[in-house]
Amino acid sequence: KNQVEQSPQSLIILEGKNCTLQCNYTVSPFSNLRWYKQDTGRGPVSLTIMTFSENTKSNGRYTATLDADTKQSSLHITASQLSDSASYICVARYGNNRLAFGKGNQVVVIP
Amino acid sequence: NAGVTQTPKFQVLKTGQSMTLQCAQDMNHNSMYWYRQDPGMGLRLIYYSASEGTTDKGEVPNGYNVSRLNKREFSLRLESAAPSQTSVYFCASSYRDRGRIEGNQPQHFGDGTRLSIL
Numbered sequence: 232k233n234q235v236e237q238s239p240q241s242l243i244i245l246e247g248k249n250c251t252l253q254c255n256y257t258v259s260p261f262s263n264l265r266w267y268k269q270d271t272g273r274g275p276v277s278l279t280i281m282t283f284s285e286n287t288k289s290n291g292r293y294t295a296t297l298d299a300d301t302k303q304s305s306l307h308i309t310a311s312q313l314s315d316s317a318s319y320i321c322v323a324r325y326g327n328n329r330l331a332f333g334k335g336n337q338v339v340v341i342p
Numbered sequence: 343n344a345g346v347t348q349t350p351k352f353q354v355l356k357t358g359q360s361m362t363l364q365c366a367q368d369m370n371h372n373s374m375y376w377y378r379q380d381p382g383m384g385l386r387l388i389y390y391s392a393s394e395g396t397t398d399k400g401e402v403p404n405g406y407n408v409s410r411l412n413k414r415e416f417s418l419r420l421e422s423a424a425p426s427q428t429s430v431y432f433c434a435s436s437y438r439d440r441g442r443i444e445g446n447q448p449q450h451f452g453d454g455t456r457l458s459i460l
Contacts, residue, residue: 235384263446274346274432274451275385282446320384332384 233258235323235333243339244311252336254304254321262324266295266306269318269335278306278319308338316340344368348433348452355423355459363418363455365433372438374416375400375449376408378429385432391416392438423459431455 236255244250256264263282267275279290281297281304288295292315294307308315318335325331349364367374376388387400391410405427407419416435420427434449 265448272453274434274453275449276451277448280446280448330387332386334382334384 233323233325233329233331235321235331237319237321237333237336239336240334241337241339243341246311246313246340246342248311250308250311250338252306252308252319252321252338254306254333256302256304256321256323256331258323258325258329258331260325261299261302262326264297264304264324265322266293266304267320267322269320271317275320306336311338311340313340313342346433346435346450346452348431348455350455351453352456353458355420355457357424357459359423359459360419360421361423362420363431363433363457364415365417365452366415367433367435367450368414369435369437369450370413371435371450372413373436374410375434375436376406376416376418377432377434378402378427379432379454380429388418388431425459427457428459429457431457 238253265280266278269275279288279295292309297304316339318337320335321333323331346367372393375390377385379385386402389408391397394413397408409417432451432454434451436449437447
Protein backbone atom coordinates (compact mmCIF):
# COMPACT_ATOMS: atom_id res chain seq x y z
CA LYS A 232 0.00 0.00 0.00
CA ASN A 233 1.31 3.46 -0.89
CA GLN A 234 1.54 5.32 2.38
CA VAL A 235 3.63 7.58 4.60
CA GLU A 236 4.18 7.08 8.33
CA GLN A 237 5.55 9.86 10.56
CA SER A 238 6.99 9.67 14.05
CA PRO A 239 6.79 10.83 16.72
CA GLN A 240 3.15 11.89 16.50
CA SER A 241 3.89 14.79 18.82
CA LEU A 242 6.74 16.16 20.88
CA ILE A 243 7.50 19.02 23.23
CA ILE A 244 10.94 20.62 23.18
CA LEU A 245 12.60 23.49 25.01
CA GLU A 246 13.40 26.62 23.06
CA GLY A 247 16.95 26.48 21.75
CA LYS A 248 17.10 22.69 21.61
CA ASN A 249 17.29 20.52 18.48
CA CYS A 250 14.85 17.87 17.35
CA THR A 251 14.48 15.34 14.54
CA LEU A 252 11.27 14.21 12.90
CA GLN A 253 11.01 10.91 11.03
CA CYS A 254 9.14 9.93 7.88
CA ASN A 255 8.96 6.42 6.41
CA TYR A 256 7.36 5.88 3.03
CA THR A 257 6.31 2.79 1.08
CA VAL A 258 5.24 4.41 -2.19
CA SER A 259 6.28 3.04 -5.57
CA PRO A 260 7.59 4.16 -7.95
CA PHE A 261 9.04 6.98 -5.86
CA SER A 262 9.44 10.42 -7.41
CA ASN A 263 10.21 12.90 -4.62
CA LEU A 264 9.48 13.76 -1.00
CA ARG A 265 8.48 17.15 0.35
CA TRP A 266 8.21 18.53 3.87
CA TYR A 267 5.51 21.09 4.67
CA LYS A 268 5.07 23.23 7.79
CA GLN A 269 1.53 23.94 8.91
CA ASP A 270 0.98 26.60 11.56
CA THR A 271 -2.19 26.38 13.64
CA GLY A 272 -5.13 27.73 11.67
CA ARG A 273 -3.14 28.10 8.45
CA GLY A 274 -2.52 26.07 5.33
CA PRO A 275 0.67 24.01 4.81
CA VAL A 276 3.72 25.78 3.40
CA SER A 277 6.52 23.96 1.59
CA LEU A 278 9.85 23.79 3.44
CA THR A 279 11.94 21.63 1.17
CA ILE A 280 11.85 18.92 -1.48
CA MET A 281 14.08 15.86 -1.73
CA THR A 282 14.54 14.00 -5.01
CA PHE A 283 15.89 10.50 -5.48
CA SER A 284 19.48 11.64 -5.96
CA GLU A 285 19.62 14.01 -2.98
CA ASN A 286 20.80 12.97 0.48
CA THR A 287 20.53 16.22 2.40
CA LYS A 288 19.18 19.72 1.91
CA SER A 289 19.00 22.70 4.22
CA ASN A 290 16.58 25.61 4.48
CA GLY A 291 17.80 27.88 7.26
CA ARG A 292 17.54 25.97 10.54
CA TYR A 293 15.71 23.08 8.83
CA THR A 294 17.73 20.21 7.36
CA ALA A 295 16.08 17.35 5.52
CA THR A 296 17.70 14.02 4.71
CA LEU A 297 16.64 11.23 2.43
CA ASP A 298 17.73 7.59 2.32
CA ALA A 299 16.12 6.11 -0.79
CA ASP A 300 17.41 2.64 0.02
CA THR A 301 15.62 2.41 3.37
CA LYS A 302 12.80 4.73 2.22
CA GLN A 303 13.27 7.08 5.13
CA SER A 304 13.46 10.83 5.46
CA SER A 305 14.10 13.05 8.43
CA LEU A 306 13.65 16.73 9.20
CA HIS A 307 16.07 18.21 11.72
CA ILE A 308 15.28 21.50 13.44
CA THR A 309 18.31 23.27 14.89
CA ALA A 310 18.14 25.73 17.78
CA SER A 311 14.36 25.66 17.94
CA GLN A 312 12.34 28.85 18.27
CA LEU A 313 8.81 29.42 19.52
CA SER A 314 7.76 30.03 15.90
CA ASP A 315 8.73 26.43 15.08
CA SER A 316 5.63 25.25 16.96
CA ALA A 317 3.60 23.68 14.15
CA SER A 318 2.68 20.44 12.43
CA TYR A 319 5.26 19.12 9.96
CA ILE A 320 3.81 17.08 7.12
CA CYS A 321 5.77 14.63 4.98
CA VAL A 322 4.42 14.09 1.45
CA ALA A 323 5.73 11.49 -1.00
CA ARG A 324 5.07 11.81 -4.71
CA TYR A 325 4.85 8.60 -6.71
CA GLY A 326 3.52 6.99 -9.85
CA ASN A 327 1.53 9.21 -12.21
CA ASN A 328 1.70 12.38 -10.12
CA ARG A 329 0.03 10.86 -7.07
CA LEU A 330 0.68 12.08 -3.52
CA ALA A 331 0.73 10.23 -0.21
CA PHE A 332 0.38 12.48 2.84
CA GLY A 333 1.61 11.66 6.32
CA LYS A 334 -0.49 12.58 9.36
CA GLY A 335 2.10 15.07 10.55
CA ASN A 336 4.48 15.55 13.47
CA GLN A 337 3.07 18.03 15.99
CA VAL A 338 5.90 20.07 17.52
CA VAL A 339 5.43 22.34 20.53
CA VAL A 340 8.34 24.57 21.52
CA ILE A 341 8.18 25.91 25.08
CA PRO A 342 10.23 28.75 26.55
CA ASN B 343 0.07 39.09 -3.92
CA ALA B 344 -2.67 37.16 -2.12
CA GLY B 345 -1.76 33.59 -3.23
CA VAL B 346 -4.70 31.24 -2.62
CA THR B 347 -7.82 32.80 -1.11
CA GLN B 348 -10.64 30.72 0.36
CA THR B 349 -14.08 31.90 1.40
CA PRO B 350 -15.74 31.63 3.80
CA LYS B 351 -13.27 30.99 6.64
CA PHE B 352 -15.92 29.47 8.91
CA GLN B 353 -19.39 28.04 8.28
CA VAL B 354 -21.99 26.13 10.25
CA LEU B 355 -24.64 24.20 8.35
CA LYS B 356 -27.56 22.00 9.24
CA THR B 357 -27.77 18.46 7.86
CA GLY B 358 -29.24 18.54 4.37
CA GLN B 359 -28.30 22.12 3.57
CA SER B 360 -26.15 22.92 0.57
CA MET B 361 -23.26 25.34 0.15
CA THR B 362 -20.37 26.21 -2.11
CA LEU B 363 -16.81 26.79 -0.93
CA GLN B 364 -14.94 29.29 -3.04
CA CYS B 365 -11.26 29.29 -3.96
CA ALA B 366 -9.25 31.68 -6.10
CA GLN B 367 -5.53 31.90 -6.89
CA ASP B 368 -3.59 34.76 -8.42
CA MET B 369 -0.36 32.90 -9.29
CA ASN B 370 -1.41 31.85 -12.81
CA HIS B 371 -1.25 28.19 -11.78
CA ASN B 372 -2.71 25.54 -14.06
CA SER B 373 -3.61 22.94 -11.45
CA MET B 374 -5.96 23.31 -8.48
CA TYR B 375 -7.00 20.92 -5.71
CA TRP B 376 -9.50 20.46 -2.91
CA TYR B 377 -8.52 18.57 0.26
CA ARG B 378 -10.13 17.84 3.58
CA GLN B 379 -8.19 17.56 6.83
CA ASP B 380 -9.61 15.69 9.80
CA PRO B 381 -8.07 15.18 13.25
CA GLY B 382 -5.62 12.29 13.31
CA MET B 383 -5.64 11.93 9.54
CA GLY B 384 -3.51 13.26 6.74
CA LEU B 385 -4.81 15.54 4.04
CA ARG B 386 -7.14 13.67 1.69
CA LEU B 387 -7.74 14.70 -1.90
CA ILE B 388 -11.39 15.27 -2.81
CA TYR B 389 -11.14 16.56 -6.38
CA TYR B 390 -8.52 18.16 -8.56
CA SER B 391 -8.33 20.08 -11.81
CA ALA B 392 -5.16 19.61 -13.84
CA SER B 393 -6.05 22.51 -16.10
CA GLU B 394 -8.92 24.82 -16.95
CA GLY B 395 -11.85 22.81 -18.24
CA THR B 396 -10.91 19.49 -16.62
CA THR B 397 -11.75 17.96 -13.25
CA ASP B 398 -11.05 14.53 -11.78
CA LYS B 399 -12.01 12.62 -8.66
CA GLY B 400 -9.55 12.17 -5.86
CA GLU B 401 -9.55 9.79 -2.92
CA VAL B 402 -12.81 10.88 -1.24
CA PRO B 403 -15.15 12.48 -3.84
CA ASN B 404 -18.51 11.14 -2.63
CA GLY B 405 -20.93 13.89 -1.56
CA TYR B 406 -19.03 16.65 -3.37
CA ASN B 407 -19.02 18.35 -6.74
CA VAL B 408 -16.56 20.84 -8.20
CA SER B 409 -16.46 23.50 -10.86
CA ARG B 410 -13.35 24.96 -12.49
CA LEU B 411 -14.93 28.29 -13.35
CA ASN B 412 -11.83 29.70 -15.05
CA LYS B 413 -8.08 29.47 -14.58
CA ARG B 414 -8.24 31.38 -11.29
CA GLU B 415 -11.27 29.84 -9.57
CA PHE B 416 -12.14 26.35 -8.39
CA SER B 417 -15.25 25.83 -6.26
CA LEU B 418 -16.38 22.89 -4.11
CA ARG B 419 -20.08 22.21 -3.58
CA LEU B 420 -21.83 20.15 -0.94
CA GLU B 421 -25.30 19.38 -2.29
CA SER B 422 -26.75 17.85 0.89
CA ALA B 423 -24.43 18.29 3.85
CA ALA B 424 -23.93 15.42 6.29
CA PRO B 425 -22.26 15.45 9.74
CA SER B 426 -19.47 13.24 8.32
CA GLN B 427 -18.47 16.19 6.14
CA THR B 428 -17.54 18.28 9.17
CA SER B 429 -13.91 19.08 8.47
CA VAL B 430 -11.37 21.71 7.50
CA TYR B 431 -11.27 22.13 3.74
CA PHE B 432 -8.14 23.32 1.97
CA CYS B 433 -7.77 24.54 -1.58
CA ALA B 434 -4.35 24.39 -3.23
CA SER B 435 -2.81 25.28 -6.55
CA SER B 436 0.40 24.44 -8.36
CA TYR B 437 2.23 25.23 -11.56
CA ARG B 438 2.25 22.59 -14.26
CA ASP B 439 4.75 23.05 -17.02
CA ARG B 440 3.44 21.94 -20.41
CA GLY B 441 4.87 18.61 -21.45
CA ARG B 442 6.46 17.97 -18.07
CA ILE B 443 5.29 16.20 -14.97
CA GLU B 444 4.66 18.85 -12.33
CA GLY B 445 6.41 16.66 -9.84
CA ASN B 446 8.91 19.15 -8.44
CA GLN B 447 6.48 22.03 -8.08
CA PRO B 448 5.05 22.69 -4.60
CA GLN B 449 1.39 23.09 -3.92
CA HIS B 450 0.36 26.44 -2.47
CA PHE B 451 -2.44 26.18 0.06
CA GLY B 452 -5.10 28.57 1.24
CA ASP B 453 -5.80 28.97 4.95
CA GLY B 454 -8.81 26.69 4.92
CA THR B 455 -12.56 26.76 5.50
CA ARG B 456 -13.69 25.35 8.84
CA LEU B 457 -17.04 23.68 8.21
CA SER B 458 -19.31 22.25 10.92
CA ILE B 459 -22.46 20.33 10.05
CA LEU B 460 -25.00 19.81 12.79
